[in-house]
Amino acid sequence: MIVRHDLDGGLTLIRQTDHSQFVGQLAAHWGNDRFDSPRPYEAVVRAATFHDYGYLNWEPDLPFDRDTGIPHEFRTLPTTQRHLDAYAWCIDWLGGIDPYSSLLVSMHRSGLWRNRYETIDHPDYVARDIPPEVQAFGARLEAEQSRQKPGVDEPELWINYHLLQVWDLLGLYFGCREPVEDYIEPVPVTYAGETARVDLQPKSGRRVTFEPCPFDERPLRIPIPCRRVAARYPDEASFRKAFAQAPIELLEYELA
16 A cells, blocks of 8 residues: 555555556556667566556555554555465466566565665665565575576566566656656666666646656656545544545646
């Protein structure tokens, strides 16, 4: 769950699966006369679209923080065995559809515990303390990845992994708060190894300019479904009822 604290004192809540769909739209529209489109296109876009679908096993049962009176957000929620089982389920589920997509999602998950495998210089990423059981789970994922990689174009695979990190960070950039001036570096431009810094500049009306622009539509309009709730609840039942009753709204962004 992405929890955004609004200026009016309320909360905007975004499901991780909706964040995942937003990231998939970024991937689907990536590529133009300067930026290479993802390849293999369908497998990479599928991985981006479903990279966080392990949260399907969490979102029907939203975890609530009794100390704060609001739901746990993804950056503070303790990693438990239920988490690890959900991540493994998502990887296995995708593997039954497309092994390449599954491999990318597995690399994304293990990479989050290893500073995104040092692919991103900015924004800075600080991993939380990793308990031994999570380290062991990540090592098992990496061992399985090693068994899957023979026969795969590994330089291309790592560029696709890098792209997935860029798209995920953009999903968090738009989801976690209203956009601010920022940049992502390095960003893959071509499969030959060219990279660039992409600057993000917010304008009025939820419009953000990208320089250089990596998308095939200019402007590109993508919504994020969300729900708005109060800032605090006396108990878990009250929050869950409020969340269930909150109308689904759209945060609509224009990427130019």
